[in-house]
Amino acid sequence: MSVFKIVIIGSGNVAYQLAWHLHNSGHEIIQIVSRHIDAAKWIGNLMEVPSTNRYSEVSLLADIYLLTVKDDAIDEVANQLNLADKVIAHTSGSVGLNALQKASKNYGVFYPLQTLSRNVSVDFSHIPICIDASNSHTAIRLKELAATLTNKIIEADDQKRLAIHVAAVFANNFTNHLFSIAQMLLERNGLSFEILKPLIHETVRKIQNHDPLNVQTGPAIRHDEHTIKKHLDFLKDDHQFAEIYSALTEDIQQWKIGNEA
Amino acid sequence: MSVFKIVIIGSGNVAYQLAWHLHNSGHEIIQIVSRHIDAAKWIGNLMEVPSTNRYSEVSLLADIYLLTVKDDAIDEVANQLNLADKVIAHTSGSVGLNALQKASKNYGVFYPLQTLSRNVSVDFSHIPICIDASNSHTAIRLKELAATLTNKIIEADDQKRLAIHVAAVFANNFTNHLFSIAQMLLERNGLSFEILKPLIHETVRKIQNHDPLNVQTGPAIRHDEHTIKKHLDFLKDDHQFAEIYSALTEDIQQWKIGNEA
Numbered sequence: 001m002s003v004f005k006i007v008i009i010g011s012g013n014v015a016y017q018l019a020w021h022l023h024n025s026g027h028e029i030i031q032i033v034s035r036h037i038d039a040a041k042w043i044g045n046l047m048e049v050p051s052t053n054r055y056s057e058v059s060l061l062a063d064i065y066l067l068t069v070k071d072d073a074i075d076e077v078a079n080q081l082n083l084a085d086k087v088i089a090h091t092s093g094s095v096g097l098n099a100l101q102k103a104s105k106n107y108g109v110f111y112p113l114q115t116l117s118r119n120v121s122v123d124f125s126h127i128p129i130c131i132d133a134s135n136s137h138t139a140i141r142l143k144e145l146a147a148t149l150t151n152k153i154i155e156a157d158d159q160k161r162l163a164i165h166v167a168a169v170f171a172n173n174f175t176n177h178l179f180s181i182a183q184m185l186l187e188r189n190g191l192s193f194e195i196l197k198p199l200i201h202e203t204v205r206k207i208q209n210h211d212p213l214n215v216q217t218g219p220a221i222r223h224d225e226h227t228i229k230k231h232l233d234f235l236k237d238d239h240q241f242a243e244i245y246s247a248l249t250e251d252i253q254q255w256k257i258g259n260e261a
Numbered sequence: 262m263s264v265f266k267i268v269i270i271g272s273g274n275v276a277y278q279l280a281w282h283l284h285n286s287g288h289e290i291i292q293i294v295s296r297h298i299d300a301a302k303w304i305g306n307l308m309e310v311p312s313t314n315r316y317s318e319v320s321l322l323a324d325i326y327l328l329t330v331k332d333d334a335i336d337e338v339a340n341q342l343n344l345a346d347k348v349i350a351h352t353s354g355s356v357g358l359n360a361l362q363k364a365s366k367n368y369g370v371f372y373p374l375q376t377l378s379r380n381v382s383v384d385f386s387h388i389p390i391c392i393d394a395s396n397s398h399t400a401i402r403l404k405e406l407a408a409t410l411t412n413k414i415i416e417a418d419d420q421k422r423l424a425i426h427v428a429a430v431f432a433n434n435f436t437n438h439l440f441s442i443a444q445m446l447l448e449r450n451g452l453s454f455e456i457l458k459p460l461i462h463e464t465v466r467k468i469q470n471h472d473p474l475n476v477q478t479g480p481a482i483r484h485d486e487h488t489i490k491k492h493l494d495f496l497k498d499d500h501q502f503a504e505i506y507s508a509l510t511e512d513i514q515q516w517k518i519g520n521e522a
Binding site: 179180182186234244245252 | 274331332333355374375376377378381383387388389413415417420421423424425426427428429430431432433434435436437438439440441442443444446447449450451452454456457458459460461462463464465467468469471472473474476477478479480481482483485487488491492495496501502504505506508509511512513515516
């Protein structure tokens, strides 16, 4: 296994999870860099590594620099780095590869396809990591690094990575929000969200072996307009929920029509 | 354990799954009744039980009649039955208790909170069953029946049951459709839906121990407007997807504001 010296730039959930898992995989995290120095120190202390909030103090002794700052800040931070031929990669699903071209000639993308929270531990070995790079030297290094965390490495250019990111928003962020809406509807009526968990598990279990399109159930796909009307009436004081209900119901019905045609 | 003689009215996914699981739990299914006689015969043959498509031929020898027809048909079918004091229950999440009052004086609701497909077997012991009834005699019978399938019995009146049904549509039907959208976005770009499955599993794993509201991630909750714009631009030729994206993003952001206020 290749062992790399790594600088982590950023101090959010992705910084923390990557630093921690790379540290545990045997790499040497040599510095945490972040404007939020308290957060940087907190991560640094976990693995006895120095931290700084000054980009002028970024160590030049690392092999790989992972830029985990918010998408909006990538440009600004990249422009403050001058790493010559060090390998640098951002971890964003939606920012273009070329965003880092001012920081080094060996730049790339190292995008873990997972939802990372500070307080929820994850098993990185199940997480696909999407790789892109400005040249093959960089691609090889980033793949070597990714291979120490997972065996699911996906080569994805900007367009593919954006498709993955949008798909992930639908499958994770929006799904999770639908769970929040369901919980609110239940709790308002004196019911616990717990009662829905077997249904949610079954929903996910089914797609292990079936395309979701082929196992769709419910009033929308049955064109049960009477029930749909009753549901919208139930949501009449929740304008935004009713709008989500209608948009998803219409889309389900259009796909069905498409399939039948 | 109480053993009941049961007539199943209907021949769809709910009829099949209930008939099969009740049969396997030791109850005696004595008849399958459905306008779709081929489907009724298919279910009946599985457990060597006669079937009919005539409501005038419904056996009067059962203890419990389960009406699993489509919501829209419940009224019509109930009006053709005259079961005196036999226990009858429909299995709908959204149809009122009183829909069956012409069929018997002992009527109720027996609503399994699960997504039931013909070809996907389920473990009924994890499925909550929602019960309502016109009187305590009926409630007791229906709970006895439910208890042979599951230990999760929920007493729910019309309003609560409707809340559960709407919540289930959000948590299951709409979630499954978001998976379909994600799959389409990936496959169009030469990528496999498989790469999203670890993310989907993590999404559901997280809510075992956290409220979904507290583990929300992604561009919407971060108010990352630049990424949101990029995603909407990616979806510019998919009007309906863009509408779903916007409605869910706005709702996530409104909740966040609500929490901060």
